[in-house]
Amino acid sequence: MNGATAISVVVASHGRHLRLRWLLNALEEQTLPERWDVVVVHDYDEQTAHRVIDEHPLARAGRLRHIAIEPGTGSPARQRNIGWRAASAELIAFTDDDCRPEPDWLERLLAAGRAAPGQPVQGRTDPEPEEWEILRAPHVRTLLIEPVGPFCQTCNMLYPRELLEALGGFDERAITGEDVDLSLRARAAGRAIAGAPDAVVHHAIESHTLPGILRQNLKWRYLAYLVKRHPELRRDLFLWVFWDAEHARSALALAGIVAAALWTPWALLAAAPYVAHGLRRRGPRPRGVLIAALELPGQAVRQFAEVLGLAYGSLRRGTLIL
Amino acid sequence: MTGRVALLGGGAPLADALAARGLDVMGRELRVPAGVARVLRARGFRPELAEAWLARRAVRALRPDVVHAFSAEAAFGALRAGARVVFSSADVLDRGALADHRRRLEMLTAAVEESAAVVVADEQAASAMRRWLAVEPVVLDPADAAGHEALYARLR
Numbered sequence: 001m002n003g004a005t006a007i008s009v010v011v012a013s014h015g016r017h018l019r020l021r022w023l024l025n026a027l028e029e030q031t032l033p034e035r036w037d038v039v040v041v042h043d044y045d046e047q048t049a050h051r052v053i054d055e056h057p058l059a060r061a062g063r064l065r066h067i068a069i070e071p072g073t074g075s076p077a078r079q080r081n082i083g084w085r086a087a088s089a090e091l092i093a094f095t096d097d098d099c100r101p102e103p104d105w106l107e108r109l110l111a112a113g114r115a116a117p118g119q120p121v122q123g124r125t126d127p128e129p130e131e132w133e134i135l136r137a138p139h140v141r142t143l144l145i146e147p148v149g150p151f152c153q154t155c156n157m158l159y160p161r162e163l164l165e166a167l168g169g170f171d172e173r174a175i176t177g178e179d180v181d182l183s184l185r186a187r188a189a190g191r192a193i194a195g196a197p198d199a200v201v202h203h204a205i206e207s208h209t210l211p212g213i214l215r216q217n218l219k220w221r222y223l224a225y226l227v228k229r230h231p232e233l234r235r236d237l238f239l240w241v242f243w244d245a246e247h248a249r250s251a252l253a254l255a256g257i258v259a260a261a262l263w264t265p266w267a268l269l270a271a272a273p274y275v276a277h278g279l280r281r282r283g284p285r286p287r288g289v290l291i292a293a294l295e296l297p298g299q300a301v302r303q304f305a306e307v308l309g310l311a312y313g314s315l316r317r318g319t320l321i322l
Numbered sequence: 323m324t325g326r327v328a329l330l331g332g333g334a335p336l337a338d339a340l341a342a343r344g345l346d347v348m349g350r351e352l353r354v355p356a357g358v359a360r361v362l363r364a365r366g367f368r369p370e371l372a373e374a375w376l377a378r379r380a381v382r383a384l385r386p387d388v389v390h391a392f393s394a395e396a397a398f399g400a401l402r403a404g405a406r407v408v409f410s411s412a413d414v415l416d417r418g419a420l421a422d423h424r425r426r427l428e429m430l431t432a433a434v435e436e437s438a439a440v441v442v443a444d445e446q447a448a449s450a451m452r453r454w455l456a457v458e459p460v461v462l463d464p465a466d467a468a469g470h471e472a473l474y475a476r477l478r
Contacts, residue, residue, distance in 0.1 A: 018431060021456050022417060051456045100417070130418045136366030137424050207366070207424045 006034040007110050007158075008087030012079030013042040013097040017052045019204060020097040024056045024064065032106040039087050040066040041079040077170035077178035080154065084169065090161050094154040094179075098204035100128060101156075105199050112196035113158045119191050120163065120183060122147040123156035123199030130202075137207030138295040139302060141216070144203075147195035150236040152183030156201045163191060175222040184230045210298050214305050221313035228319040242322050243310065249274040250303040251322050274300070325387030325478055330377050330400060332392030333410070339467035345474075348384050352376040352396055368423045374399035381405045388438075388474045394426075397433035406477055409437040410464070415450040430455070438477045441470075 009027060013020045020040065027038055040053060049068055058064035067082055084092045091113050095101060105123065112121045125145040127135070134140060143155060157179070167185050170178045183193060208216060223243070227233050234240045242248040256270025278296045282288035307322050314320045326346045329337045337349035352373040354362075359369035370393050377399030381389060389405040391397035397409040411433075413419065421427040434440050434451070440459040442448045451459045462469045 018420075018427065018455065022420070022454065025417070025453060055456065128421075131421055133366045133423050134421075136364070204421065 003035060005037055005089040007032070007036045007091045007093055007106060007113075008084070008089035009036065009038045009093045009095060009106070010080055010083035010087055011038065011040045011095060011097055012074070012076050012083060013040055013044070014074055014079075016097045017042075017044055017048050021052045021056070023095065023097055023099060023101075024053070024058055026100045026103075027106075028056075028058050029103045030101070030106045031103050032110060034110070036063070036106055037088060038064045039083045040064065041069060041074075041083040041086075042066060043069050043071040043074045045071075075172065075175065075178075076154070077172045077174055080178075081169040081172065084159075084161065084164055087161075092159050092161055092164060094157045094159070095201055096155040096203075098206070099125070099155050099201040100204075101201040102199075105156075105201060108196055108199035109156075109158050112194055112199060113160070116194035118160055118163065119194045120152065120160070120186050121158040121194045121196050121199075122149065122152055123158075123196045123201060125153070125156045125201050125203050127205050128202040131205040134205040134207050138298055139208045139210060139213040140205055141208065141213070142203050142205040147197055148193045150233075151177075151180045152193060154179040155203055156199065157183075158196075159186070163189075174225060176219040177223055177226040180233070181226055181229065184233065210301060213302055217302070217306050218309060220306050221309040221316075223310060224313035224317035224319055224321050227321045228317045231319075237321065241320055243306075246277075246303060247307055247310070247322055249277055250300070250307050253300070254304050254307060325474075326384070327388045327390060327474055328380065328384045328386035328405075329390045330380055330392065331373055331396040332412070333390060333464070336390075336464060336467060336470060339465065340471060343467055343471060345471060348386060350380045350384070352380070352393075366424045368395070368426060370395045371423075371425060371429070374402070374429065378403045388477055390470070390474075391433070391437075394429040394433035397437055398429045401432055401436050407433075407437040408439045408441060408473065408477065409433045410441045411447065411451065411459075412443070412464075414447045415454050417454065420454055439473060441473070 053059060053066045056064060067086060093109055109121060109123055124147055125143050127142040127144060163186060171181050174181050238245050238248055253271035253274035256267045259267035278299055279289050279292050282292040310322050329349045331352040334349055337347045340347045354369050354372040358372050362369050362371055373393055373395040377396040381400050381403035389400040390408045391400050392410050397407050400407045434455045434457045440457055441462050442451055442459045443464050445461060448459050448461050451457055
């Protein structure tokens with residue numbers, strides 16, 4: 001393990017101190033024989049940081065540094081920028097505090113990075129197998145990403161430091177989608193994204209209450225900023241306007257409900273595709289259909305709120321994304 | 323003086339041993355009805371989730387000075403009822419048991435971070451607790467009534 005640090009892992013953490021600890025445990029198990037280190041940028045209090053980070057074996061081995069920022073001043077973009085600028089290696093791996101990399105993750109990512117010099121590399125992300133039971137919840141959040149995907153989320157990305165410097169790092173004005181923005185600017189600079197499907201991280205599966213998921217999805221309204229800045233993103237949208245097909249069905253249903261209230265009940269037929277699809281989300285068996293039917297009102301509230309949030313953002317930014 | 327101690331969701335032999343030492347001990351099993359357990363399991367929860375509600379009810383009924391909870395869910399319920407809690411974890415934790423069901427992580431986090439003391443049976447369990455939950459537990463043999471009595475007295 002002599003020589004310069006081959007790769008630095010940068011993690012932005014907020015509100016997930018135990019999951020951060022589990023990530024550090026997974027990093028401790030990395031098989032990469034070369035020198036590597038970790039930089040965590042967080043907003044935890046001193047006592048929590050000491051317990052979770054300072055006391056970790058990686059910190060005691062001198063491989064883990066952490067930078068505390070004032071609570072309430074952080075954002076994923078700002079924290080990642082602080083992290084990569086403080087890191088020592090020429091290759092920077094990003095993952096998130098709700099992820100668990102496989103033991104050979106760094107080894108694979110580094111190999112892919114060396115095979116594609118100067119290019120960003122995206123690894124594979126799948127839902128945490130230890131947490132699949134949670135998928136039974138009505139409102140869950142996780143990620144499944146086959147590289148190379150269009151959005152290049154920083155839960156599993158590698159960037160050369162010189163590219164980060166050339167691009168000025170993450171755009172700290174972006175409330176969400178700062179990782180997508182960075183990858184689009186890298187592509188525009190002629191750096192195609194390389195894929196490393198064997199560099200795997202598992203992403204937490206988190207269930208939320210309806211108010212909780214509504215609060216979390218409020219950030220969707222900032223996506224219009226991203227689309228305005230990168231019109232080429234529309235190629236990956238459904239019909240160039242909708243975030244996905246679900247949002248298209250939701251928008252149609254919402255329009256039908258409004259039209260039914262204002263003009264004719266027949267307009268409710270516009271909600272038929274949404275309802276038909278929603279009833280199948282738990283599979284075709286009667287039990288699955290029953291559960292889906294019970295969950296349908298909550299799902300509708302969530303998806304309508306997402307569409308309305310995007311519509312609000314579209315109005316503010318002068319570009320349409322729903 | 324330890325005052326009134328309620329053992330919730332386990333620890334029956336310990337309750338007998340503590341009573342033999344003259345402590346005011348109340349043991350309460352937290353039995354989750356089979357039907358409730360089935361529904362909870364089908365919706366992605368651990369059946370033990372119902373222990374949170376049962377523990378809360380038990381604490382309100384028994385009004386103990388110290389609650390010794392034998393599951394994270396029982397500890398959570400007792401904490402939310404305002405009790406001073408000792409949480410005993412019988413298992414050697416591993417990554418697969420930390421957030422494997424809905425609300426499991428929330429229960430576990432509260433149990434280890436809000437309880438007055440976390441107790442494990444041996445060094446192997448303690449090591450797992452340090453690694454995964456970043457807490458320093460008290461290692462106490464489950465049959466060590468004198469050790470538990472001293473722990474309760476310290477917490478009161």
